[in-house]
Amino acid sequence: MTTVQSVEAPTGAARNWIPICAHADLIPERGAAALVRGRQIAVFRAFDGHLYAVGNRDPYSGAYVISRGIVGTRGEEPVVATPMHKQVFSLVTGVCLDDPATAVPIYPTRVTNGTVEVSVE
Amino acid sequence: MRIVVAGYGPAAHRFAETLAARGFTGGLTLIGEEPRSAYDRVALTSYLSGRPGTGAEDLTYPVPPAVTAVRLADRVTAIDRARRAVTTASGHEEPYDVLVLATGSAPFVPPVPGAERAFVYRTIEDLRAIRAASEHATTGVVVGGGLLGLEAADALRGLGLATHVVEMGGWLMPRQVDEGGGAVLRGHIERLGLTVHTGTGLDRIEPGRVVLADGTVIDAGVVVLSAGVRPRDELARAAGLDVGPRGGVVVDEGMRTSDPAVYAVGECALAGGMVYGLVGPCNTMAEVAADRVLGGAAAFTGADLSAKLKLLGVDVASFGQLSGALDVTYMDPVAGVYKKLFISDDARTLLGGVCVGDAAPYALLRPMVGSELTAQPSDLLFAGAQGAGPDGAGYPDDAQVCSCNNVTKGEIRSAIAEQGLTDVAGVKKCTRAGASCGSCVPALVSILAAEGVATGKALCEHFPYSRPELFEIVRVRGIGTFSQLIAEHGQGRGCEVCKPAVASILASLNGGHVLEGERAALQDTNDHFLANIQKNGTYSVVPRIPGGEITPEKLIVIGEVARDFGLYTKITGGQRIDLFGARVEELPKIWKRLVDAGFESGHAYGKALRTVKSCVGSTWCRYGVQDSVGMAIALELRYRGLRSPHKIKSAVSGCARECAEARSKDFGIIATENGWNLYVGGNGGFKPRHADLLAQDLSDDELIRVIDRFLMFYIRTADRLQRTAAWIEAIGLGHLREVIIEDSLGICADLDAGMERHVNDYFDEWSATIADPEKLRRFVSFVNAPGTPDPSIVFETERDQIKPVLLEVTRR
Numbered sequence: 044m045t046t047v048q049s050v051e052a053p054t055g056a057a058r059n060w061i062p063i064c065a066h067a068d069l070i071p072e073r074g075a076a077a078l079v080r081g082r083q084i085a086v087f088r089a090f091d092g093h094l095y096a097v098g099n100r101d102p103y104s105g106a107y108v109i110s111r112g113i114v115g116t117r118g119e120e121p122v123v124a125t126p127m128h129k130q131v132f133s134l135v136t137g138v139c140l141d142d143p144a145t146a147v148p149i150y151p152t153r154v155t156n157g158t159v160e161v162s163v164e
Numbered sequence: 165m166r167i168v169v170a171g172y173g174p175a176a177h178r179f180a181e182t183l184a185a186r187g188f189t190g191g192l193t194l195i196g197e198e199p200r201s202a203y204d205r206v207a208l209t210s211y212l213s214g215r216p217g218t219g220a221e222d223l224t225y226p227v228p229p230a231v232t233a234v235r236l237a238d239r240v241t242a243i244d245r246a247r248r249a250v251t252t253a254s255g256h257e258e259p260y261d262v263l264v265l266a267t268g269s270a271p272f273v274p275p276v277p278g279a280e281r282a283f284v285y286r287t288i289e290d291l292r293a294i295r296a297a298s299e300h301a302t303t304g305v306v307v308g309g310g311l312l313g314l315e316a317a318d319a320l321r322g323l324g325l326a327t328h329v330v331e332m333g334g335w336l337m338p339r340q341v342d343e344g345g346g347a348v349l350r351g352h353i354e355r356l357g358l359t360v361h362t363g364t365g366l367d368r369i370e371p372g373r374v375v376l377a378d379g380t381v382i383d384a385g386v387v388v389l390s391a392g393v394r395p396r397d398e399l400a401r402a403a404g405l406d407v408g409p410r411g412g413v414v415v416d417e418g419m420r421t422s423d424p425a426v427y428a429v430g431e432c433a434l435a436g437g438m439v440y441g442l443v444g445p446c447n448t449m450a451e452v453a454a455d456r457v458l459g460g461a462a463a464f465t466g467a468d469l470s471a472k473l474k475l476l477g478v479d480v481a482s483f484g485q486l487s488g489a490l491d492v493t494y495m496d497p498v499a500g501v502y503k504k505l506f507i508s509d510d511a512r513t514l515l516g517g518v519c520v521g522d523a524a525p526y527a528l529l530r531p532m533v534g535s536e537l538t539a540q541p542s543d544l545l546f547a548g549a550q551g552a553g554p555d556g557a558g559y560p561d562d563a564q565v566c567s568c569n570n571v572t573k574g575e576i577r578s579a580i581a582e583q584g585l586t587d588v589a590g591v592k593k594c595t596r597a598g599a600s601c602g603s604c605v606p607a608l609v610s611i612l613a614a615e616g617v618a619t620g621k622a623l624c625e626h627f628p629y630s631r632p633e634l635f636e637i638v639r640v641r642g643i644g645t646f647s648q649l650i651a652e653h654g655q656g657r658g659c660e661v662c663k664p665a666v667a668s669i670l671a672s673l674n675g676g677h678v679l680e681g682e683r684a685a686l687q688d689t690n691d692h693f694l695a696n697i698q699k700n701g702t703y704s705v706v707p708r709i710p711g712g713e714i715t716p717e718k719l720i721v722i723g724e725v726a727r728d729f730g731l732y733t734k735i736t737g738g739q740r741i742d743l744f745g746a747r748v749e750e751l752p753k754i755w756k757r758l759v760d761a762g763f764e765s766g767h768a769y770g771k772a773l774r775t776v777k778s779c780v781g782s783t784w785c786r787y788g789v790q791d792s793v794g795m796a797i798a799l800e801l802r803y804r805g806l807r808s809p810h811k812i813k814s815a816v817s818g819c820a821r822e823c824a825e826a827r828s829k830d831f832g833i834i835a836t837e838n839g840w841n842l843y844v845g846g847n848g849g850f851k852p853r854h855a856d857l858l859a860q861d862l863s864d865d866e867l868i869r870v871i872d873r874f875l876m877f878y879i880r881t882a883d884r885l886q887r888t889a890a891w892i893e894a895i896g897l898g899h900l901r902e903v904i905i906e907d908s909l910g911i912c913a914d915l916d917a918g919m920e921r922h923v924n925d926y927f928d929e930w931s932a933t934i935a936d937p938e939k940l941r942r943f944v945s946f947v948n949a950p951g952t953p954d955p956s957i958v959f960e961t962e963r964d965q966i967k968p969v970l971l972e973v974t975r976r
């Protein structure tokens with residue numbers, strides 16, 4: 044097993060990793076939505092191959108569309124803009140950079156044998 | 165800690181927002197009597213305009229994340245201070261550790277006979293009722309000629325009513341302007357078509373008319389009362405809290421009432437002996453209360469009461485005090501300008517001022533109130549008049565630039581420096597300055613400029629170039645990808661601004677499929693799914709129907725597809741048919757059926773040619789002088805798929821009666837006995853503009869050649885999201901004519917070749933997509949469950965068709 048990357052492994056119980064799709068299935072700098080235990084998660088592959096996963100629900104419109112936003116950077120921060128009204132969220136912290144009081148949840152990701160996995164615990 | 169807020173208006177919202185920003189984690193319950201969360205009451209009148217972005221949902225603020233519970237459409241009816249609990253009209257009981265009263269004000273309804281027939285002007289529901297009543301009325305009366313009354317009167321006028329304003333005082337806006345200003349203001353208001361009655365009050369309201377105290381009778385289908393507001397202190401009063409003799413819940417500097425567990429903020433509070441009726445002080449009070457609840461020591465010590473009248477197209481501004489030992493006045497009755505400044509007896513300190521008809525000095529002088537004069541008083545009357553906008557650069561750092569949100573110049577400067585802000589939008593987001601009434605935006609622009617930030621030109625933080633400059637870079641250097649462009653001429657990895665703009669440039673110069681390779685990642689969601697996103701995350705489908713002409717067979721196919729996929733169907737304003745409510749995984753299936761029946765993409769999703777509308781023309785119409793349908797179809801087929809800085813629309817009318825409304829289009833054609841007249845730069849939308857005549861009596865071939873050049877020149881040189889109307893105003897019609905008709909720059913051959921390439925290379929995006937398994941892979945709701953439809957998408961039925969079920973608001 045090769046762990047290419049993992050967003051911080053928190054202490055405590057072992058994580059539940061759920062396979063989503065092949066890393067190669069993700070278009071660079073574009074998202075895809077996944078249905079994980081009833082939750083909608085937006086998975087993004089950055090230009091450098093790095094993975095991010097955030098909640099797919101746009102808190103401003105209520106629609107599940109974050110995965111369809113444009114990916115880019117603001118300063119050094121990798122970000123996605125919701126396609127509905129273009130508010131920009133950090134892919135790292137989930138916080139809306141235009142309105143720090145609002146955030147989307149973030150989820151740890153990793154790649155195992157070419158498969159993208161997400162943990163929802 | 166359990167905090168309960170009674171009332172859910174702007175002040176309650178700002179209170180919750182401040183707690184959220186400070187990381188509050190206790191219980192926070194908001195109880196509001198209106199059926200929705202707080203909304204932008206200051207922008208309420210825009211709701212009547214029906215413009216995009218002014219619906220009830222657009223005005224409503226998202227619920228701040230610190231809020232743990234929201235009770236809407238429920239009123240707090242009693243406070244039990246001993247048990248620390250409130251009860252509501254629905255019988256609910258909510259215990260609190262801290263209670264915040266944010267109940268605002270209620271419009272004052274004068275006790276005259278028939279008052280129940282009148283409307284008030286405070287909530288979205290009030291405006292909805294006024295709009296409904298106006299549909300069957302032709303006349304309106306607004307009682308009250310203050311700031312709000314004039315706003316309401318203009319709104320009635322906008323709804324098509326012949327409108328009267330009745331003001332009991334001696335002149336309009338007696339609280340903001342002096343008598344001289346009132347007289348000039350009256351001239352402006354009357355020129356707008358409103359009838360003004362001053363110095364007399366309302367006696368009674370009868371069905372269909374009002375009677376004034378002086379006996380005047382005015383026909384009135386709709387009567388709106390705007391005779392002041394009263395603080396809603398009834399809860400506090402009943403609970404034994406101190407209230408002022410003329411109303412308002414008494415609070416100290418920390419917004420605390422006579423019960424230390426109860427705070428009051430906003431228009432219901434009596435702070436320092438004053439009730440504040442402007443949103444700026446209400447917001448400040450909310451921030452102070454939030455700070456105190458969290459253990460801070462913030463204090464509210466009064467606020468700026470300057471005001472600037474918006475919406476009527478008449479500048480009225482007043483600031484500081486409206487009297488003083490000395491004053492200087494400037495009056496130009498012809499131009500309708502009146503300006504007066506009040507100055508201390510030693511002639512050294514500015515005390516206040518009034519401006520009517522020209523508010524340019526307002527933004528410059530308001531922050532100077534109380535400070536030493538920097539120029540001759542008479543020169544200050546013309547401050548900011550050079551068209552350069554208010555010179556925010558001249559303010560001292562402690563000057564308040566934005567009174568709505570209480571932001572000083574110093575705060576704006578440090579935000580610009582520390583956050584590296586480059587534009588007004590950034591300043592708005594970071595400091596809130598400019599985010600409410602907008603009257604301080606010109607000052608923000610000048611502060612940005614004074615801080616050395618070049619505003620305007622740079623597309624975004626990733627490219628220091630304008631769109632036309634980037635276009636030239638891509639063209640001259642022959643760049644083929646975004647990655648190459650940003651690596652060699654930009655920085656970072658792009659954003660939602662530059663990526664679609666570059667995608668459009670690449671499409672204009674290189675052709676090819678918008679979803680090819682790396683270009684797919686640059687597209688906005690609409691271009692990415694070749695369909696228009698709707699509010700619930702579904703998409704709409706618009707097949708091209710050139711010129712609005714369609715065979716019965718094709719109509720039947722559209723009907724069958726809509727029926728089989730359960731889509732909402734509507735005839736658009738562009739003479740074609742829109743099918744709404746498709747999930748992403750349905751789009752290729754829908755398009756397969758449409759393509760098989762001979763349809764192609766209508767590019768309703770793209771910044772591209774939309775439609776060429778046409779009237780029925782000489783084939784059928786007894787007035788027609790040319791075949792407008794034939795020409796519209798030829799033009800639509802020629803320019804279909806042409807990507808551009810913004811959308812492009814066209815229309816062709818068969819005679820001067822202009823049934824196709826060609827002069828409201830980017831390029832419009834009107835038939836003449838001798839050929840075609842070409843009009844350019846028309847626009848409907850937000851800022852309507854009639855198109856200008858560019859060339860007359862053209863033959864078919866001449867017409868097409870001029871339009872080819874017009875469009876290619878626009879594509880090369882317009883800014884991002886600049887319609888042809890704004891572009892022509894920027895470059896001038898004369899210049900346009902020189903370049904594309906007289907070939908003054910010698911580029912016409914190049915423009916012609918560019919269009920030739922477009923016409924030859926055109927292919928239908930949707931047919932190409934359904935034939936390519938690689939491109940089809942993106943059309944799934946979920947990568948890990950391709951067959952599963954998105955469970956968040958739900959419909960209900962209205963008038964026998966589907967409609968999205970409203971999505972719940974942000975709540976935690």
Ligand code: SRM
Nearest residue numbers: 696704736737738739740742768774847848849850851887
């Ligand atoms: C469907 C339609 C309304 C209808 O039911 O009639 C419509 C619907 C939309 N219009 Fe429109 N407009 C429609 C005709 C118009 C017209 C009338 C016309 O074209 O004759 C206008 C005024 C004419 C003009 O553009 O100058 C119009 C002025 C706008 C504007 C304001 C443009 C402006 O310059 O101010 C926008 C906003 C924008 O583009 O930024 C807009 C934007 C939109 C968007 C794309 C809003 C959005 O971002 O979701 C709507 C979604 C369409 C969809 O999902 O398919 N729509 N829109 C019409 C489609 C026509 C078509 O067949 O392509």
Ligand SMILES: Cc1cc2nc3c(=O)[nH]c(=O)nc-3n(C[C@H](O)[C@H](O)[C@H](O)COP(=O)(O)OP(=O)(O)OC[C@H]3O[C@@H](n4cnc5c(N)ncnc54)[C@H](O)[C@@H]3O)c2cc1C
Nearest residue numbers: 171172173174175197205239240267268269430431442443
């Ligand atoms: C059309 C219009 C234009 C305006 N334009 C401007 C402007 O240009 N500039 C400016 O500075 N200000 C303007 N104002 C004033 C500004 O909107 C107010 O100052 C601001 O809304 C005050 O906020 P608030 O939260 O204190 O009170 P409100 O906005 O009145 O909100 C109080 C809320 O509490 C609810 N409530 C009351 N009692 C109870 C109860 N017992 N239980 C539950 N809920 C209750 C009310 O229904 C209401 O929703 C304008 C106002 C209007 C109506």
Ligand code: SF4
Nearest residue numbers: 779785788818819823
């Ligand atoms: S514009 Fe002229 S030709 Fe066309 S329908 Fe109207 S009247 Fe007939």
Ligand code: FES
Nearest residue numbers: 566568600601602
């Ligand atoms: S003064 Fe109203 S937004 Fe700044």
